[in-house]
Amino acid sequence: MGATDTKLKERIKELTCLYEVTSIIVNSDYDRLETSLEAIAYSLKKACQYEDQAEVTLVSGDYAVKTDGFQPTKTALKSEIKVFNEVNGFVKIGYPSGKYSVSDFLKEEQILLNNVSLAISNLLERKQIHDSELAVRRKMEHSDRLHILGEITAGIAHELNTPLANILGFTELLKDRLSDKEAVRDLQKIVDNAIFSREIVKKLMFFACEMPQNINVVQLNPIVENILNLLAPSLGKKKIKLSKKFSSDDVQIRADTVQLTQVLFNLIMNAVYYSPVGGHVGLVVVENGNHVQIRISDEGPGIDPKNKDRIFEPFFTTKPLGEGSGLGLSVVHGIINSHKGSIAHERNNPIGTIFTVNFPKI
Incomplete structure (x- = not known):
């Protein structure tokens, strides 16, 4: 195969890889991002000059994927992954170190690697934005629920205050009128439970922000x-x-x-x-x-x-x-x-x- 044919073949592999990576990213599930990153690693492997010898690893934040045969000792090209301009990881293409040197890599392979790492960076940035928006939405929904619950709670607390006060008042009056010690003990249990209930009402009013602050x-x-x-x-x-x-x-x-x-x-x-x-x-x-x-x-x-x-x-x-x-x-x-x-x-x-x-x- 001539030099022109070889270059054309490699160029087709690079373009195919970029197309595949773009497709993988477009169809990525943010909840299963590791699967997408692994697919990108194998797509990058196929685009290498010596596809059968090449292995790829990708490390970024909580994610770490690699093709089956990757070893740290391989001769490798590396490109950094940056998320919002902060280095967050890297992508490496490696060949067996005893058989290949850095000079065996094509200049185009480094360019491809840089383009893929940029695409991964964009994907991770979009995931962070998605997660932040989701967290804000959940916080707003939670705040709305608490606001509604607070209004309901305030009404309940006000309604409970009067009957609880009546229970306590009439029970204390009954205690003064009775001489039966056992009956007095039972009434005291009513008092204790009413006081406990009143404390819960106070907590409800605190929760509903109905208690005035000083x-x-x-x-x-x-x-x-x-x-x-x-x-x-x-x-x-x-x-x-x-x-x-x-x-x-x-x-x-x-x-x-x-x-x-x-x-x-x-x-x-x-x-x-x-x-x-x-x-x-x-x-x-x-x-x-x-x-x-x-x-x-x-x-x-x-x-x-x-x-x-x-x-x-x-x-x-x-x-x-x-x-x-x-x-x-x-x-x-x-x-x-x-x-x-x-x-x-x-x-x-x-x-x-x-x-x-x-x-x-x-």
């Missing part, structure tokens, strides 16, 4: 210390080892004292609840740039990955029936948002969960 500059450290004093019996009962650290003796934020207490009480109580007997709970308060950061860590079982996006949903709980209303973290989330703060969670090392709360610094 925002002032507050000293954070004394509030934390008061909460820890309140929780001392719970810590002692489970023999929890508590460590606390304050970056300063005078940490101040603008907050509603009652709501801030509720946020920290819920988070620390959850950490105690999920920690094993003799476990460790850590509390760190630091001033971080324009924010005051509070980190609460535990050694519990951690958050199941399938629940990580649901833990702030109202009425969602992993606690046994009767031990949790599923409102604690949703109320916490709502209060923190109303204070223009943020809350996030991550895995603790080696086990457990860390909740991080950020409040704007004064």
Whole structure:
């Protein structure tokens, strides 16, 4: 075969490869991108001058694909994959190192490799945009659902307040009129359950943002210390080892004292609840740039990955029936948002969960 025929053959292979790569990208499923990248690798292999000897590998972010016979020791051409101008990986074409050198590659092969890596870069950029749009849409849908639920909840809470007050009032009157100790004990159970129900109503009203705020500059450290004093019996009962650290003796934020207490009480109580007997709970308060950061860590079982996006949903709980209303973290989330703060969670090392709360610094 003459030199002209050889060049023509190679040119056809290159154009065929580019057409195949374009087709693969157009028909890519963003949820199964690894399959598309593997198809691109095999298409690139077919376009090489020595197709039977060539192998291809492609590495980018969470993706790593290669043709069957690729070895790291091969003599290879390489082209970088860039996603939004940041190097995110590479594509390599390799020949057996004992048989071929870099000079055996055609100049056109490097050009083809660069074009394919550019096409892959565009594909990965589009996937990131798609994922971001999907996350924003889900967040908006979630926000709409919470808004509707908040309006419904506020109405329910208002409706429940009056009958609960009546139950408590009339039960206390009956207790004063009865001398039967057993009957009084039963009435006390009614009182206790009514008070418990009233607390749930309060949480509903917090969640629905129906509780008026009284925002002032507050000293954070004394509030934390008061909460820890309140929780001392719970810590002692489970023999929890508590460590606390304050970056300063005078940490101040603008907050509603009652709501801030509720946020920290819920988070620390959850950490105690999920920690094993003799476990460790850590509390760190630091001033971080324009924010005051509070980190609460535990050694519990951690958050199941399938629940990580649901833990702030109202009425969602992993606690046994009767031990949790599923409102604690949703109320916490709502209060923190109303204070223009943020809350996030991550895995603790080696086990457990860390909740991080950020409040704007004064």
